[in-house]
Amino acid sequence: MTATKLGGPEIQARPAPGPGKSPKSVTGALIKALLLGLTIAIAIWAAFPLIDNEAWIGLAILIATTAGLLHLYLTPRHIPLKYLAPGTILLILFQVFPVLYTASTAFTNFGDGHRGSKQEAIVAIQTASVTQVPGSQQYALTVATTGDPATGPLVFLVTDPVTKQVSAGDADGLKQVDATVNSAGRVTAADGYTILTTGQASLRSAEITDLAVPTAGGAIRSSGLSRAYEGRAGRAYDEGCDCIRDTTTGQAWTADETAGAFVDGNGERLAEGWKVGVGFSNFTRVLTDPAIAGPFLRTLVWNFAFAIASTGGTFVLGLLLALAMHSPRVRARTAYRVLLVLPYAMPSFAMLLVWRDMFNTDFGLINNLLGLDVDWFGGSASARLAVILVQLWLGYPYMFLVATGALQAIPRELSEAARIDGASAWGGFRRITLPLLMVALTPLLISSFAFNFNNFNAIYLTTEGAPFPADNPANGATDLLITYTYRIAFGGGGAQYGYAAAISIFIFLIVALVSAISFRRTRHLEEVHA
């Protein structure tokens, strides 16, 4: 808000510096050159993987963005844009893009068993079905070529383990050749062939893996670089029927483009599927799944209670401490402040795990210290109290810090004036200090609320949602929507990213609604007090 108020006229007032004649400092020019150089370097670094993956649209966006940036900062015009561009780019990169990506994922079945393309699934199914021809033997393999080691056509020199007879095989089949073999049966020299060293062969790894030398019973394939076996693909893709066919039984699995899997007549699907768009089915599933829709309300209520208690509790505690520390009569304030901020300095990840162990019924510090025998995470009420207590401990230093900062920004004269006017200490605080504080702190409280509403770690690292009712292992008493849905999306049946994305969009909508309402109310607050 200040940027537009103050920045507007200032920018207009400033004359546009002409090229070459502006009195810019050398340092400024250097920093500019450095930053632009860095931009180009990052662009070049990012371009290589894009080219490798043939992501041409991505590359075009990259080039356009870089060119746009260079144009923007190398020409003297578009001054407001110069200020806006970095922030906008970061916003797009870290906010808009992930949201769009999540939204687009929500309409697919992306997840375990549906990660890649149909082509990848076909390749996986065929590769997985290659088995050794029954009764066949393994051969000693030497990879050779009739031309240049790096580019010449590949030949498999396979040695029969019994007769030591060497055959040369390529895509046309096997033919016998004369060659010298060593004790392991591998060819050391053969007329007309160049033997590849392991290093040379491994450079052509993909070609070697793909080479199948046709035989009567199947094909000779490599098993590494020193052994070969006669194998046969048990399943093959048939383009005519768009299905996978079992080569021995003739059983067929037809591609189901809505499910992203090959399905047979009985509805049995092959494990390897692919990613397809599923429309709104992930969203409707959230609404109709009794496992979610059933306990949804209860979880939502607790979720609000948790977020409000965590935010409100830490705020009250932090504010009280900040007020206490604000009083000039307190000695050694710095020392106290350092002590108070300590929990904030600890990594919350580790602290949550420590707290979990402290609540252990038999070995936990809390029961042992207080001589209690409370089954903390075993009862709904005690488990809820425990996670809120942990949040209080973890969260109050933040509130203490921001409240201290806000308090120092309020002129002391105001409360002194109130005193002179006859207000009590409490009255002055309630009518003068607190409203002024709230103007500064409400946006922070809202963001803190939004954070706590989705505070995955707070629950997952302590109770994991426990306690669970005996008849419902899916929804626990301390589960937040986020931990609950995480379990549903990733707990059973593997990872389901598409479904998880749909659920997170619902959560996003709830948080957005709450935040919008709160911000609206804050604006009233500002209008009254500012």
Place this chain on the structure above:
Amino acid sequence: MRIRPTGVAGVAAALTCALALAGCGGSDKNPSSNPSAGEKADAAKSELVIWADDKRSAALKPFAEKFGSENGVAVKVQAISKDQQTTFVTASQQGSGPDVMVGAHDWIGNLVQNGAIDPVQLAAEQTSGLNPNALKAVTFNGQTYGVPYAMENLALIRNTDLAPEAPKTIEALVSQAKALKAAKKVTETLCLQVGQNGDAYHLYPLYSSAGGYLFGQGANGDYDPKDLGVGKPESVAAFKKIATLGEKGSGALKRSITPENSIATFTGKKCAFLVSGPWAITDVKKANIKYDISPVPGFDGGQPARPFLGVQSFYVASKGKNKALAQEFVTNYVTTPDLAVALYQAEPRPPALTAAFDQVKGADADLAKFIDAGKDGRPLPAIPEMAAIWDPFGKAEASVVGGADPDKTITAAGKTISAAIK
């Protein structure tokens, strides 16, 4: 070990994946690595990338380098310290995964359905050199998917100062422990981790002894996802027996014994019996406890207590850039005893390669005891449907141990699991 419900890092991986799939993640196409000097210039371009967890990657490094210098290729061993399976699947999909992955055999079902690993073709003399149970574990849909190198299963580890005799049944164990408790020598009956949300892996020996099963097995030993045992009358009966060991029963099973404190409670001499695997031995030795290893005891008159057999294995990544070399390494190099012995020294689990096992068993009596404790064991199911078991089964366990009605609890867990499997 086993699939744990993907943790917080799973979320991080999902986010990374979200960014990476859209072309945001720069993939490291030209990693600079030269393990041994004096390699040919073109060999630097040909590289084998192996992923393993921290301990194993340290043990693998010298062997990988030896393989590299023998064959004139560069080999890079990278340590992946958390959520190896998720990281591997995600990285594979976006084309930045390894050529060879080291991991537990129960990942196979999930890795196959995501097209992340290829089968390996072992010669007859190679398969005959492997422990048959280990080989069985890495077989999925009739294909061998990895080369096993180490095995693990639960056993009963006991403090021989406190309990000189190995109990034959769980009832005998409880009465032995009760006497020790009465004598104020210990405070806990049994260190078997349950935790707030249960632990299906550690409960399974008792569950199977009481007659319960997770998935039925076909004639060839393959698990049948259609035959879910949780929620069946056998499982209810099993949990009724387990409830007698719970907090309202003899107190042998308690939710306050967690994965974090179970080994520490044993090494702190607060309990005489620990149900754990070979990974606990390092800590037990460090604590200077006189110990012995015996099979996990089952219920009196029940079936044998069957621990899960886990197998650590080398996989060839489907989307690796150097698959031929990866196949060469996994099928023809990992099947040599030297590597298996080195990996054993990095972490004392029984090697799956018979030759390596014979080589180290003389110096380490624990290995044979662990193998003996696992002789009735069943391979940990590698089918993708197993992922649906862990969480609901564990929670049902925790509820029953805490005193909930077994019938109601297990029926509900069975419903949740079958809904997830569909």
